[in-house]
Amino acid sequence: MSQATTLELDGRTVEFSPGETLLDVARRSGVEIPTLCDDPRLEPVGACRTCLVEVEGQRRLAPSCMTPATAGMNVSTGSERVDRHRRTLFGLYLTDHPVPDGVGEAGDELLEMAARYGAPSDWGRLESRRGDRTSDRNPYVLFDAERCILCARCTRYCDEVEGVNAISLSSRGAETTISTADALSLLDTSCELCGGCIDVCPTGAMTEKLPRTRGQEEVPVEAVRTTCNFCGVGCQLDLLVDRQANDGRGRVVRTVSPEPGTTTNDGNLCVKGRFAYDFIDHPDRLTHPLVRGADGELREASWDEALAAAAEGLRGVAERHGPDALGFVSSSRCTMEENFLVQKLARAVFSTNNVHQCAAT
Amino acid sequence: MDVDADVRARRASVPDVLEQAGGLAPGVARRVAHETGVPEAEVHGVASFYDLLARPDAKLRVCTGLSCRLAGADALLDAAKSAGLPVAEASCLAACDVAPAMLRDRDVVPAVTVDDVRRAAPDWTRLRSQAAPDDEPWRGRIGPDGADREQLVFDLAGDLDRSGAALARARELGPDAVLDALEESGLQGRGGAAFPAHIKWRGMVSQPPGPRYVVLNADESEPGTFKDRELLVRRPDLVLEGLTIAAQTVGAEDVWLYLRGEFGLPRRVLEAELDDAERSGRFGALRFHLHSGQGAYVCGEETALFEALEGRRGLPRHRPPLPIESGLWGRPTLIHNVETIASVPAIISKGGAWFRALGRTGPGTKLYCISGCVQRPGTYEMPLGISVDELLDAAGGCTGTLRAFSPGGAASGFLPASERTRPLDFAALGEAGSMLGSAGVVVLDDRVDLRDAVRDQLRFFEAESCGQCAPCRIGTHYLRDALDRQAAGDRDALAHVADVAWQMGEGSICGLGQTAAMPLTTALEHFPEEFSS
Numbered sequence: 032m033s034q035a036t037t038l039e040l041d042g043r044t045v046e047f048s049p050g051e052t053l054l055d056v057a058r059r060s061g062v063e064i065p066t067l068c069d070d071p072r073l074e075p076v077g078a079c080r081t082c083l084v085e086v087e088g089q090r091r092l093a094p095s096c097m098t099p100a101t102a103g104m105n106v107s108t109g110s111e112r113v114d115r116h117r118r119t120l121f122g123l124y125l126t127d128h129p130v131p132d133g134v135g136e137a138g139d140e141l142l143e144m145a146a147r148y149g150a151p152s153d154w155g156r157l158e159s160r161r162g163d164r165t166s167d168r169n170p171y172v173l174f175d176a177e178r179c180i181l182c183a184r185c186t187r188y189c190d191e192v193e194g195v196n197a198i199s200l201s202s203r204g205a206e207t208t209i210s211t212a213d214a215l216s217l218l219d220t221s222c223e224l225c226g227g228c229i230d231v232c233p234t235g236a237m238t239e240k241l242p243r244t245r246g247q248e249e250v251p252v253e254a255v256r257t258t259c260n261f262c263g264v265g266c267q268l269d270l271l272v273d274r275q276a277n278d279g280r281g282r283v284v285r286t287v288s289p290e291p292g293t294t295t296n297d298g299n300l301c302v303k304g305r306f307a308y309d310f311i312d313h314p315d316r317l318t319h320p321l322v323r324g325a326d327g328e329l330r331e332a333s334w335d336e337a338l339a340a341a342a343e344g345l346r347g348v349a350e351r352h353g354p355d356a357l358g359f360v361s362s363s364r365c366t367m368e369e370n371f372l373v374q375k376l377a378r379a380v381f382s383t384n385n386v387h388q389c390a391a392t
Numbered sequence: 393m394d395v396d397a398d399v400r401a402r403r404a405s406v407p408d409v410l411e412q413a414g415g416l417a418p419g420v421a422r423r424v425a426h427e428t429g430v431p432e433a434e435v436h437g438v439a440s441f442y443d444l445l446a447r448p449d450a451k452l453r454v455c456t457g458l459s460c461r462l463a464g465a466d467a468l469l470d471a472a473k474s475a476g477l478p479v480a481e482a483s484c485l486a487a488c489d490v491a492p493a494m495l496r497d498r499d500v501v502p503a504v505t506v507d508d509v510r511r512a513a514p515d516w517t518r519l520r521s522q523a524a525p526d527d528e529p530w531r532g533r534i535g536p537d538g539a540d541r542e543q544l545v546f547d548l549a550g551d552l553d554r555s556g557a558a559l560a561r562a563r564e565l566g567p568d569a570v571l572d573a574l575e576e577s578g579l580q581g582r583g584g585a586a587f588p589a590h591i592k593w594r595g596m597v598s599q600p601p602g603p604r605y606v607v608l609n610a611d612e613s614e615p616g617t618f619k620d621r622e623l624l625v626r627r628p629d630l631v632l633e634g635l636t637i638a639a640q641t642v643g644a645e646d647v648w649l650y651l652r653g654e655f656g657l658p659r660r661v662l663e664a665e666l667d668d669a670e671r672s673g674r675f676g677a678l679r680f681h682l683h684s685g686q687g688a689y690v691c692g693e694e695t696a697l698f699e700a701l702e703g704r705r706g707l708p709r710h711r712p713p714l715p716i717e718s719g720l721w722g723r724p725t726l727i728h729n730v731e732t733i734a735s736v737p738a739i740i741s742k743g744g745a746w747f748r749a750l751g752r753t754g755p756g757t758k759l760y761c762i763s764g765c766v767q768r769p770g771t772y773e774m775p776l777g778i779s780v781d782e783l784l785d786a787a788g789g790c791t792g793t794l795r796a797f798s799p800g801g802a803a804s805g806f807l808p809a810s811e812r813t814r815p816l817d818f819a820a821l822g823e824a825g826s827m828l829g830s831a832g833v834v835v836l837d838d839r840v841d842l843r844d845a846v847r848d849q850l851r852f853f854e855a856e857s858c859g860q861c862a863p864c865r866i867g868t869h870y871l872r873d874a875l876d877r878q879a880a881g882d883r884d885a886l887a888h889v890a891d892v893a894w895q896m897g898e899g900s901i902c903g904l905g906q907t908a909a910m911p912l913t914t915a916l917e918h919f920p921e922e923f924s925s
């Protein structure tokens with residue numbers, strides 16, 4: 032191990048690569064450092080202060096997310112000073128955050144961390160002065176300003192990942208909040224309703240409206256990994272399914288994106304992937320093929336019947352009017368393989384070049 | 393055209409364009425976004441950050457700094473409100489020597505009385521005071537009387553010197569000798585951190601080639617401090633010549649002058665001086681850029697000041713990197729306080745050794761501001777290291793029995809009268825758990841309610857925290873709230889102050905949060921009896 036690329040981390044000698052931060056090195060070495068404003072997709076800002084560590088020879092505690100690993104550094108993440116820092120920092124956060132009966136409520140990373148690091152929760156409560164946008168009529172995103180800890184993950188995500196800049200930090204001091212221009216509804220801004228702000232929020236200050244309005248916030252759910260079928264990109268998403276709902280047939284309560292860095296979509300989704308899951312259990316959804324009878328009425332059929340009816344219809348047109356009377360349009364919701372087969376069907380089976388796909392313009 | 397430079401310039405113009413558009417009001421952010429190409433949410437973020445932009449309806453502001461509160465600011469506020477004038481509170485207006493002060497649009501009106509306010513109503517534009525009856529340029533009191541002018545660095549009472557002699561001397565000496573003179577002088581930054589100036593200058597010189605900037609920090613907003621205002625109004629010649637010598641030495645072609653937005657008068661004085669310099673051509677091809685802030689104390693923190701100049705919310709940056717490596721627009725930047733920069737011409741003309749010998753316990757003279765319970769509040773140029781007693785002597789004495797004093801702005805906390813002979817310098821005050829900071833001395837006599845005084849200072853930090861980091865954003869709110877609860881009879885309200893203050897000191901990103909608990913912690917240490925009920 033060359034001296035030039037090692038440092039001391041809690042008494043262990045660990046190697047690092049150039050460009051790594053202390054946080055990177057710690058994570059790779061299995062040393063836990065709490066973070067709230069960190070997201071692998073975003074530039075570090077060191078704003079939440081939870082990741083401070085002690086570096087020998089430095090007067091001040093250093094934000095590990097922004098401190099480059101340097102040869103020979105002596106870093107401690109568990110010193111008395113760092114411990115006291117975490118306890119008092121989380122203690123202070125709790126004075127400005129809704130705390131339910133027991134600290135450590137699942138789904139709120141701040142409360143979980145406060146419990147894990149033994150933060151005092153008896154320092155009193157401050158009244159939140161953060162402005163909210165409760166009148167925002169957008170159907171998806173709800174901002175609960177009281178729960179906001181201003182880690183600015185949402186605003187940075189909106190800027191750095193989506194390039195949309197619909198929301199920004201606004202005002203200052205204790206009044207600092209997350210706002211659109213003039214506190215407009217998201218619908219009246221550049222917002223694309225990708226819901227990324229909900230996904231990156233560590234405390235549930237940005238939440239989804241639909242499960243709330245349906246009273247489904249608290250139901251136990253199971254995550255089912257699937258591929259989004261709204262387009263051919265193949266984003267992975269996790270459907271959170273309530274198995275008991277609909278008389279045991281189950282119901283998708285909401286959709287979340289997998290951890291950044293684990294799938295091709297890197298934790299990102301668009302408005303359809305994230306919010307358009309309602310059709311899955313919708314009563315109007317077609318779950319069987321329908322074939323129109325001679326009487327003009329639609330009637331449930333088997334796949335064999337339906338396919339035979341389609342084949343007959345297509346063949347009939349080709350025979351009566353020639354193959355170029357047919358046209359095939361496939362969907363970007365199909366996979367590439369399915370699209371390939373559709374053009375095969377057009378060209379090889381029916382001998383026409385009239386084939387198109389909606390994303391091919 | 394350089395596209396990056398264009399984007400940069402348009403972003404930098406956001407605060408000015410917002411000001412011209414009338415500040416934060418429905419629809420403005422969208423219009424400014426169209427004009428500048430900056431997303432509207434970000435424009436809104438900027439507009440809502442700066443006090444002068446965020447509350448455009450407040451045409452008048454009453455200073456609620458400690459010295460102005462002692463001089464009757466509350467009565468002014470009440471009078472203005474009951475007269476139906478469009479009034480709001482301001483943090484400190486850097487006019488503690490002419491307390492109570494008010495802001496009319498972007499101009500400070502000194503020594504305002506309740507009658508002045510009533511006379512102006514209902515037209516806020518008519519607000520005038522005896523101290524500046526026809527809106528003529530006003531000045532604060534300076535001293536000490538009878539000082540030997542040969543022993544003064546600034547000679548605030550002296551005439552403007554437009555000869556350019558110091559600059560010519562610096563050219564003659566060349567950069568190396570200028571740096572040596574600066575080192576020999578021992579000049580330490582006067583903005584609060586007391587960092588040796590020559591180290592920053594040398595650090596600039598050793599940066600790789602490329603554009604670099606010199607920036608003047610004239611944000612002066614620390615409660616109790618007004619010396620930079622007085623220097624700018626009386627000796628703009630020294631400020632511009634000092635900046636020119638600095639730019640020439642470190643190889644900068646652009647100089648940015650950042651003035652707090654409430655410095656309408658100092659700005660006009662500087663503009664006139666710049667016009668004259670341009671006509672005479674005495675500063676060569678150097679480009680000066682004047683910029684007015686929009687109301688935010690935190691922008692005095694140098695990296696927040698860069699953010700403000702770049703047209704963003706004034707959030708302090710992390711360090712490293714230091715400004716000399718990466719400052720304004722990521723370029724090497726030499727930033728100095730007004731007083732530091734104005735010391736340079738004398739150091740070059742009369743020599744580093746001369747400057748060093750002027751001080752008593754540290755190098756040079758110091759512009760001490762004194763206000764509060766004192767007969768002749770003002771700006772006093774005296775040897776570095778005099779005591780409060782000596783300063784009080786020069787300023788006509790305390791108005792009552794000296795009880796406590798704040799030696800260097802709100803962040804220095806309060807010391808008891810028993811410290812009256814301690815040298816007011818960087819080291820000795822540090823040993824007493826305080827600091828010289830910006831040398832804005834506020835004295836309190838035995839009639840002042842110390843708890844009220846502490847509250848004023850806590851309220852200041854709470855209002856001025858940028859809100860970026862939790863220790864400061866929540867801590868400043870918590871401490872003021874705790875003191876209020878204590879005053880209202882909650883005996884346990886202050887139980888966690890020590891832990892909160894510790895966290896603010898350790899966890900905050902910048903100096904604001906790191907020192908914002910000082911007024912309370914020092915008062916609890918030295919005056920526990922004030923907090924026993």
Ligand SMILES: Cc1cc2nc3c(=O)[nH]c(=O)nc-3n(C[C@H](O)[C@H](O)[C@H](O)COP(=O)(O)O)c2cc1C
Nearest residue numbers: 581582583609611612692693694728729732903904
């Ligand atoms: C919250 C805060 C406010 C500050 N305000 C000012 C100011 O108004 N004027 C100033 O010169 N320095 C101010 N400073 C200090 C600057 O960050 C910086 O140290 C100074 O401009 C450097 O110049 P100097 O070396 O000449 O002192 C402030 C620092 C902090 C942390």
Ligand code: SF4
Nearest residue numbers: 858860861864902905
């Ligand atoms: S310490 Fe206060 S002023 Fe400084 S960065 Fe943090 S919140 Fe902003």
